[in-house]
Amino acid sequence: MSLKYALLGFLSTEPTSGYDLAREFGESLGWFWYASHTQIYPELRRLESEGLVTSSMTDDNPGKPKRTYQLTERGAAELREWLAQPVDYPPVRDAERVKLMFLDTAPVEVIREHLSTHRRHHEDLLAVYLRQLRELRRGVFPRLVKRLARRPRSEHGLITGLKVLAMQGNIARARAEIAWAEDALAWLESEEDPR
Amino acid sequence: MSLKYALLGFLSTEPTSGYDLAREFGESLGWFWYASHTQIYPELRRLESEGLVTSSMTDDNPGKPKRTYQLTERGAAELREWLAQPVDYPPVRDAERVKLMFLDTAPVEVIREHLSTHRRHHEDLLAVYLRQLRELRRGVFPRLVKRLARRPRSEHGLITGLKVLAMQGNIARARAEIAWAEDALAWLESEEDPR
DNA sequence: GAACCCATGTAAGTTGTTACATGATTGA
DNA sequence: TCAATCATGTAACAACTTACATGGGTTC
Numbered sequence: 035m036s037l038k039y040a041l042l043g044f045l046s047t048e049p050t051s052g053y054d055l056a057r058e059f060g061e062s063l064g065w066f067w068y069a070s071h072t073q074i075y076p077e078l079r080r081l082e083s084e085g086l087v088t089s090s091m092t093d094d095n096p097g098k099p100k101r102t103y104q105l106t107e108r109g110a111a112e113l114r115e116w117l118a119q120p121v122d123y124p125p126v127r128d129a130e131r132v133k134l135m136f137l138d139t140a141p142v143e144v145i146r147e148h149l150s151t152h153r154r155h156h157e158d159l160l161a162v163y164l165r166q167l168r169e170l171r172r173g174v175f176p177r178l179v180k181r182l183a184r185r186p187r188s189e190h191g192l193i194t195g196l197k198v199l200a201m202q203g204n205i206a207r208a209r210a211e212i213a214w215a216e217d218a219l220a221w222l223e224s225e226e227d228p229r
Numbered sequence: 230m231s232l233k234y235a236l237l238g239f240l241s242t243e244p245t246s247g248y249d250l251a252r253e254f255g256e257s258l259g260w261f262w263y264a265s266h267t268q269i270y271p272e273l274r275r276l277e278s279e280g281l282v283t284s285s286m287t288d289d290n291p292g293k294p295k296r297t298y299q300l301t302e303r304g305a306a307e308l309r310e311w312l313a314q315p316v317d318y319p320p321v322r323d324a325e326r327v328k329l330m331f332l333d334t335a336p337v338e339v340i341r342e343h344l345s346t347h348r349r350h351h352e353d354l355l356a357v358y359l360r361q362l363r364e365l366r367r368g369v370f371p372r373l374v375k376r377l378a379r380r381p382r383s384e385h386g387l388i389t390g391l392k393v394l395a396m397q398g399n400i401a402r403a404r405a406e407i408a409w410a411e412d413a414l415a416w417l418e419s420e421e422d423p424r
Numbered sequence: 425g426a427a428c429c430c431a432t433g434t435a436a437g438t439t440g441t442t443a444c445a446t447g448a449t450t451g452a
Numbered sequence: 453t454c455a456a457t458c459a460t461g462t463a464a465c466a467a468c469t470t471a472c473a474t475g476g477g478t479t480c
Contacts, residue, residue: 035438035439036322036324036327037439037440039324039327040327043327043330043331046331046334051459052459052460053458053459053460056459056460064320064321065321066321066323066326066327066330067321067322067323067324067326067327068320068321068322069440070440070441070442071459071460071461072440072441072442072443072461072462073439073440073441075459075460075461076461076462098448098449098458098459099459100458100459100460101459101460113331114334114335116328117328117331117332117334117335117339118335118339120342120343120346121324121325121328121343121346121347123325123350124324125259125263126259126260126261126262126263126399127231127262127263128261128262129231129234129262129316129319130316130318131261131262131395131398131399132231132234132235132238132261132262133311133312133316134391134394134395134398135238135261135391135392135395136238136241136308136312137312137391138376138380138384138387138388138391139241139309139312140309140312140313142387144312144313145391147315148315148316151315151316152316155318181333185333189333191420192333192337192420193333195416195420196329196330196332196333196340197330199329199413199416200326200329200330202409202412202413203326203329203406203409203413204326206405206406206408206409207402207405207406207409209405210401210402210404210405211398211401211402213401214397214398214401214402217397218394218397218398221390221394225386225387225390230466230467232467232468246431247431247432248430248431248432251431251432264468265468265469265470266431266432266433267433267434267468267469267470267471268467268468268469270431270432270433271433271434293430293431293476293477294431295430295431295432296431296432
């Protein structure tokens with residue numbers, strides 16, 4: 035259900051083609067909501083049939099026509115409604131933790147591998163998030179710049195602040211995972227080699 | 230794909246009925262991997278047809294027959310194989326963050342509501358996790374007791390330790406989310422009421 | 425006798441993944 | 453010319469949700 039609204043949200047900044055949406059959902063917004071192009075294209079057509087977006091062919095650079103989608107009034111209204119609604123948190127499904135729970139028959143080496151991979155994974159994410167945060171703050175984040183451009187200066191603090199907050203949330207999460215993995219590795223060492 | 234292995238993992242502790250598995254996947258294991266009974270029953274039959282588990286009717290208390298599933302050798306082998314494999318981390322899909330990103334047109338009150346709900350949600354989770362952790366450490370966690378019973382005493386430290394680690398991971402995550410939500414609320418206040 | 429827990433299921437629908445397809449343009 | 457990127461799609465499948473069904477037993 036959320037892809038629909040993630041798309042509407044994205045289009046509330048500026049009209050965008052399916053292709054560019056797909057790119058962003060694999061990159062910047064992908065850090066909050068990933069979706070593949072095979073899911074995005076049909077969803078956009080569905081949104082159009084619902085009257086929440088309209089589309090038009092743009093043929094700026096000739097030979098490469100794009101279908102660009104823009105939010106309608108009804109689309110904007112439905113987005114606002116969704117935003118006001120409280121989130122319903124999805125159930126937890128964490129394969130990493132499940133493995134850890136049952137890894138007690140495996141060699142300690144395997145457990146260590148898992149935990150290092152976990153740390154590495156979140157270190158990589160953290161690096162990206164930190165870069166994005168710097169770009170947000172320096173005002174060189176393209177989507178944010180576009181969003182600010184259509185809004186009064188008095189709101190800029192809030193608009194930027196919310197994006198910064200969202201990113202900081204991801205950063206806090208990544209750091210928690212890294213710290214946990216490090217503690218876990220240290221514990222494993224002490225367990226393996228007692229005194 | 231992971232439900233299959235979560236079930237095998239669970240059955241590696243002791244034979245269990247579909248009903249009890251469904252209960253646990255909504256409760257204790259549910260804190261790592263949730264699944265509904267409508268997903269579990271068919272999956273168990275599929276596992277049986279693959280020869281990874283076998284089942285038998287147990288009719289201890291008469292009038293209430295249960296089908297109990299037990300792991301086969303092949304099931305145990307496939308579980309071990311899966312456990313050795315590195316996790317592939319699923320893409321991020323975080324409706325809460327998406328909302329926050331686009332809430333910059335909503336009244337500040339709505340944003341505050343979202344953040345408090347977020348904090349409350351993770352406070353509730355944290356309370357449960359902390360209780361489970363105490364039970365794990367006190368040795369009154371039923372599944373853990375059963376698992377320890379079939380294993381040599383020399384391994385008990387590792388077996389318990391891994392469950393404790395997994396729980397501590399959830400605890401760290403919940404705490405990170407709570408701290409973040411509190412920072413966010415404080416920032417919102419300062420933004421709303423400058424100086 | 426009503427309401428609830430036990431125990432297991434079906435069926436329809438939604439969401440997301442994977443594999444494949446196509447044709448055009450750009451750069452090395 | 454070969455590979456990569458642009459731009460859009462279809463089709464089959466896997467995972468998960470929601471709603472409904474059923475029949476026994478227990479408790480108030």
